[in-house]
Amino acid sequence: MSGDAYDGVETVEKAVVTGAAGFIGSHLVEVLRRGGTDVVGIDRKASWATADIPASAGLGALRAINADLASADLSACLENAATVFHLAALPGVRPSWTQFPEYLHCNVLATQRLMDACVRAGVPRVVMASSSSVYGGAEGTMSEDDLPRPLSPYGVTKLAAERLALAYAARRDAALSVNALRFFTVYGPGQRPDMFIGRVIRATLENRPIEIYGDGTQIRDFVHVSDIVRALLLAAAAPGKGSGVVNIGTGRAASVNEVLVLTGELTGRTPDARYGPAHIGDVRATTADVGRARNRLGFTARTELRAGLATQIEWARHSLARTPPHETASSAGMAPTHRG
Ligand code: NAD
Ligand code: UGA
Secondary structure, eight states, X not given: OOSGGGTTOOOOSEEEXXXXXXXXXXXXXXXXXXXXXXXXXXXXXXXXXXXXXXXXXXXXXXXXXXXXXTTSOOHHHHTTOSEEEEOOSOOOSGGGGTOHHHHIIIIIIHHHHHHHHHHHHTOOEEEEEEEGGGTOOOSXXXXXXXXXXXXXXXXXXXXXXXXXXXXXXXXXXXXXXXXXXXXXXXXXXXXXXXXXXXXXXXXXXXXXXXXXXXXXXOEEOEEEHHHHHXXXXXXXXXXXXXXXXXXXXXXXXXXXXXXXXXXXXXXXXXXXXXXXXXXXXXXXXXXXXXXXXXXXXXXXXXXXXXXXXXXXXXXXXXXXXXXXXXXXXXXXXXXXXXXX
């Protein structure tokens, strides 16, 4: 693996990445290929390339498969895979009140179909994306031993997906391990357009107002995408066959208002924040207990929020320079749904 962020992380032999065209998936695919790993990337997004890229100059090959996990025959894709990284899902918290059938399809049915195919294909290891949203509200840090009490339909589907995968791993006839990584709020270059940090940065760079859902005192454990990719690679290389859930966060949290201040300092422009009602199902606070990630995976987040925000601001400046203004306005993402 080259590059400081991934020093000390072992190379995976052959990997399958679901959700390969997404925010986190596209970073993972790039880092795996840079480490010489051959990747089969699966995504249902229309823009996901279907042309294969052969291995070259130290870069692993990419086979890009455009398919819906919930209905495709996955057996050929999974042949000889050392690790399946399962990132595909419908990810936003707020639209899950109104689009539940889609959430069930992408998060629950797709996971069940994939796990069934993994057992049949003899895949030894699955590393999957779970979410801090399985916890629901919490006073202090969120620990893997806490009883999950999701407050949104999205959180319920992520909990179901996690439990489904672990049920498959526990089957007597299955020789696979499952690590379900509960990511906290992920940011960095390429972040989904419905998410807060990307919206604040774009709005500030374009001198547009940004709507804050609530009073901005809600806090999140914001974790940079390079740390998430490192955690995924560490989980794939973790010794032993054990299965379980592991939080992936920084152990520190910042409020939405603190992000506004930092964005102002880093861009030299004051964000124009307009405060509105909070969304139903939006948790007040998330902070990861990071003990298990450190002990089981040797993982500690390395990117501080200020430095991480700077990487996303730089990326946003470049992408705005390439995109006509009318396209950025429409890329504001999913429409707000239920408000408190
Ligand atoms: P994303 O939407 O950018 O990527 C998900 C990808 O999965 C998309 O490209 C989508 O087309 C694909 N996909 C969805 N359903 C599919 C299906 N049925 N078949 C094939 N492809 C399908 O989301 P992301 O932010 O990169 O999130 C990746 C994973 O991490 C998700 O599982 C999400 O729940 C989880 N997660 C994300 C965050 C975060 O802050 N971004 C935090 C916690 C957990
Ligand atoms: C994020 C991801 O979107 C989920 O996929 C993921 O599962 C979840 O993290 C997680 O940690 O598990 P969320 O924390 O809601 O969910 O992330 P953002 O969309 O970045 O929102 C952060 C906060 O900013 C929320 O309180 C939200 O209400 C607020 N926000 C968001 C605004 O005030 N304005 C906006 O325009 C967008």
